[in-house]
Amino acid sequence: MRAMSRRAAGLWIVAAAGIVALGAWRATWRASTIDPDFLTGWILAAMVAALAIYGVRRRLPMLPLGRASVWLSVHVVVGVAAIGAYAIHVGTLWPEGAADRALALLFLAVIASGVAGHVLQAILPARLARSGPELIYERIPTEVAKLRAAAEDALVEAAGAAGHETLSSYYAQTLAWYFERPRFALSHVFGGHSAEAWERQRLAAVEKLLSADERPHLAALAELCRHKRAVDAQYALQTLLRAWTFVHVPAATAFLAMAAWHTLIIHVYAG
Amino acid sequence: MSDADVDALMERPEIAAIKAENFPPGIPLRGLFRNDARIVSLAPGAIAVREGDYGNSAFLVLDGTLRVILPPGLPREELGRQAPRTRGILETIARAWNRPAHPEARDLAGRAARLKPEDAARSFMFLQDIPRVLDGNRTVTLQAGDIFGELAALGRVPRSATVFAEGAARLLEMRWQGLRELRRFDPGWKRRIDENYRRNALLNHLQAHPLFAALDGETLASIAEKVKFKTYGDADWHVALKRSKGSGQENAADEPIIAAEGSRPDGIYLVRSGFARLSHAVGGGRRTVTYLGVGDQFGLAETYAAWKGGGEVRLSQSLSALGHVDVLRVPAHVLEKHVFPGLRDAPAALATERRIEEDGLVDWMVDERWINGTQTMLIDLDRCVRCDDCVRACASTHDGNPRFVRHGPVSDHWMVANACMHCQDPVCMIGCPTGAIHRHEVGGVVVINDDTCIGCGTCAASCPYDNIRLVEISDMHGAPVIDEAGKPVRKATKCDLCVGQPGGPACVRACPQDALRRTGGKDLLVHGTESAGR
Numbered sequence: 086m087r088a089m090s091r092r093a094a095g096l097w098i099v100a101a102a103g104i105v106a107l108g109a110w111r112a113t114w115r116a117s118t119i120d121p122d123f124l125t126g127w128i129l130a131a132m133v134a135a136l137a138i139y140g141v142r143r144r145l146p147m148l149p150l151g152r153a154s155v156w157l158s159v160h161v162v163v164g165v166a167a168i169g170a171y172a173i174h175v176g177t178l179w180p181e182g183a184a185d186r187a188l189a190l191l192f193l194a195v196i197a198s199g200v201a202g203h204v205l206q207a208i209l210p211a212r213l214a215r216s217g218p219e220l221i222y223e224r225i226p227t228e229v230a231k232l233r234a235a236a237e238d239a240l241v242e243a244a245g246a247a248g249h250e251t252l253s254s255y256y257a258q259t260l261a262w263y264f265e266r267p268r269f270a271l272s273h274v275f276g277g278h279s280a281e282a283w284e285r286q287r288l289a290a291v292e293k294l295l296s297a298d299e300r301p302h303l304a305a306l307a308e309l310c311r312h313k314r315a316v317d318a319q320y321a322l323q324t325l326l327r328a329w330t331f332v333h334v335p336a337a338t339a340f341l342a343m344a345a346w347h348t349l350i351i352h353v354y355a356g
Numbered sequence: 357m358s359d360a361d362v363d364a365l366m367e368r369p370e371i372a373a374i375k376a377e378n379f380p381p382g383i384p385l386r387g388l389f390r391n392d393a394r395i396v397s398l399a400p401g402a403i404a405v406r407e408g409d410y411g412n413s414a415f416l417v418l419d420g421t422l423r424v425i426l427p428p429g430l431p432r433e434e435l436g437r438q439a440p441r442t443r444g445i446l447e448t449i450a451r452a453w454n455r456p457a458h459p460e461a462r463d464l465a466g467r468a469a470r471l472k473p474e475d476a477a478r479s480f481m482f483l484q485d486i487p488r489v490l491d492g493n494r495t496v497t498l499q500a501g502d503i504f505g506e507l508a509a510l511g512r513v514p515r516s517a518t519v520f521a522e523g524a525a526r527l528l529e530m531r532w533q534g535l536r537e538l539r540r541f542d543p544g545w546k547r548r549i550d551e552n553y554r555r556n557a558l559l560n561h562l563q564a565h566p567l568f569a570a571l572d573g574e575t576l577a578s579i580a581e582k583v584k585f586k587t588y589g590d591a592d593w594h595v596a597l598k599r600s601k602g603s604g605q606e607n608a609a610d611e612p613i614i615a616a617e618g619s620r621p622d623g624i625y626l627v628r629s630g631f632a633r634l635s636h637a638v639g640g641g642r643r644t645v646t647y648l649g650v651g652d653q654f655g656l657a658e659t660y661a662a663w664k665g666g667g668e669v670r671l672s673q674s675l676s677a678l679g680h681v682d683v684l685r686v687p688a689h690v691l692e693k694h695v696f697p698g699l700r701d702a703p704a705a706l707a708t709e710r711r712i713e714e715d716g717l718v719d720w721m722v723d724e725r726w727i728n729g730t731q732t733m734l735i736d737l738d739r740c741v742r743c744d745d746c747v748r749a750c751a752s753t754h755d756g757n758p759r760f761v762r763h764g765p766v767s768d769h770w771m772v773a774n775a776c777m778h779c780q781d782p783v784c785m786i787g788c789p790t791g792a793i794h795r796h797e798v799g800g801v802v803v804i805n806d807d808t809c810i811g812c813g814t815c816a817a818s819c820p821y822d823n824i825r826l827v828e829i830s831d832m833h834g835a836p837v838i839d840e841a842g843k844p845v846r847k848a849t850k851c852d853l854c855v856g857q858p859g860g861p862a863c864v865r866a867c868p869q870d871a872l873r874r875t876g877g878k879d880l881l882v883h884g885t886e887s888a889g890r
Contacts, residue, residue: 143745146748148445149865153868154869157869210738211737214769219763221761323742326741326743
């Protein structure tokens with residue numbers, strides 16, 4: 086994990102102070118002309134708008150709107166502060182009523198996926214950098230296809246050299262599955278060694294059945310398996326780095342729509 | 357140039373002395389003038405070259421008198437410099453809104469309008485009130501037969517001075533490619549260009565160096581007479597580099613030695629252009645201390661120590677050429693007479709506090725010549741979340757076409773992405789037949805004029821970093837553009853550092869993790885040391 090920057094530390098302090106002040110005001114409120122639910126509701130709405138605007142900024146990279154990293158720092162801090170503002174506004178994290186619960190559920194989904202994404206973004210890049218060849222995500226299927234073709238070439242050469250198809254048959258029964266597409270995603274995500282153990286066991290099982298002419302080709306297959314493992318790790322980690330946004334963005338969009346509806350209804354019935 | 361112009365030119369003594377038979381059949385002398393030169397006429401006050409501009413041509417004075425304005429030169433406003441034009445916000449939004457629907461689409465009708473015949477005629481800036489300019493500035497006169505502008509043209513550096521016509525004048529303007537061939541095949545022109553080049557380079561360089569800044573003109577001139585001008589390595593260094601990329605063959609042991617470790621200090625070495633490696637022996641190998649670029653010096657501390665203390669002072673490091681390097685050597689006796697008596701403190705030796713385990717990245721930066729970049733796209737893979745926001749930002753500012761690939765060589769957790777580095781020595785400019793790839797007048801960013809690019813691929817083949825891509829273009833409706841031979845029309849494309857876009861490079865601005873930076877020179881080594889030290 087990276088050390089917190091001075092900018093982020095400053096933002097966290099300001100946000101924490103703001104939420105504590107809002108909470109203290111709400112707790113000590115007795116009676117005044119300001120309705121605390123309206124005030125805290127509008128503060129929360131403003132925070133949600135500030136969070137949503139980051140998505141707009143990402144879609145307008147051609148405009149000189151400042152560095153996206155500053156926007157992201159603000160987005161993260163305001164997002165976490167919004168939990169406090171939400172709790173102050175609602176009084177609980179799990180309100181009564183189906184509509185309010187649906188709103189709360191979406192809010193929690195957005196926050197949880199956002200926090201998860203933030204943590205993943207802090208942890209996974211360094212693991213990716215050390216997990217083998219750096220690959221562009223969209224090119225990984227092509228890379229796997231290249232490895233599969235190289236493995237099949239090795240089998241043809243092995244069959245030619247040995248005069249029988251022991252290795253080819255074995256490949257078709259076992260290793261073909263491995264070279265078909267990225268495998269062992271969970272193991273790679275959690276830093277396990279399942280793929281390595283699987284490869285070792287499969288390659289060792291057939292080694293004793295091979296002639297001296299075939300063994301160099303098995304060594305070539307082992308090298309391709311090692312490469313495939315690194316590609317699979319890239320695929321698993323890069324998929325995870327993208328996957329959280331498939332929860333965060335739709336949940337945020339639904340939450341925005343429902344929050345707008347909630348604001349409208351509250352004002353209609355309050356009036 | 358027309359045949360009549362070439363005939364007239366061939367009569368001039370400077371040209372008549374050239375032996376046409378020395379030129380190979382593929383590069384005939386007449387063809388060289390016809391294709392690479394033109395005659396330009398200047399009215400009084402017209403500026404032929406402007407200080408600070410990047411230019412690809414040199415000039416031979418045919419008639420008339422011109423003046424070179426010596427430093428400090430004319431004020432910026434008087435040279436007609438304007439603030440660089442940057443698109444406004446509304447214009448940027450409108451451009452993004454009207455972006456072509458097809459990749460690499462070109463507005464061919466607009467192109468015809470942009471290349472109106474009248475634009476081809478060269479227009480000149482003019483100096484007002486010539487007598488006042490002459491009174492207020494030190495100048496040198498150029499007359500018929502003199503050559504100027506070769507320093508910037510051959511060295512791919514900015515013009516060092518402004519030259520204007522005192523009266524009506526005619527010049528032969530020669531593109532640097534033609535000048536290079538003249539220098540290559542005619543010994544007389546080679547001698548002349550080199551003498552000029554060395555004399556001007558030397559004076560400019562000495563004047564700019566802090567060690568000599570306090571000296572008067574007379575002393576400087578006497579030092580200049582004794583300075584040696586040396587060139588090491590191959591001018592086509594990029595060819596060898598491209599061949600050896602990734603092979604690990606590039607190292608200090610194979611490089612031409614400029615000054616050897618263990619030898620007596622005999623003066624200082626000033627790097628005029630190119631790069632040199634500073635290294636010293638450790639065990640059976642060599643450690644790279646750092647590299648020296650334009651303006652850096654070597655040997656000052658040792659030469660000073662030898663003068664001050666006498667005794668057995670030896671060079672503790674070697675200086676070797678990285679590719680191609682021009683070096684000035686100022687002899688020890690000159691420094692002892694003119695410079696050392698004025699120094700208050702002993703100069704510090706060039707050394708490194710780096711640990712051996714931190715060498716890997718520095719070696720990589722130097723061996724792979726990333727140090728050549730001034731705007732290298734360096735991505736910290738420990739921070740990069742592979743979101744490709746940088747690529748999308750690039751595409752959004754270039755009509756939907758990204759101008760770099762977020763991929764490239766990696767060392768430790770640093771990636772040098774395949775984005776134009778806007779090199780100090782942009783070898784991509786060598787050989788461009790139309791001059792389409794050139795230095796932008798603002799900041800020296802290397803850009804490609806899409807209208808004049810013929811898609812020959814010379815620049816892409818020359819770039820040792822594979823940062824230029826050829827694309828097949830289409831019209832605004834997505835139909836492929838075909839030439840007369842029925843082949844698809846190609847254009848060279850690369851990063852233009854968002855020149856003219858508001859806010860600078862969009863890729864840097866768009867990175868949400870601060871993982872991407874554009875950096876160059878010694879800053880690259882700083883990143884390497886930072887990373888290894890953690």
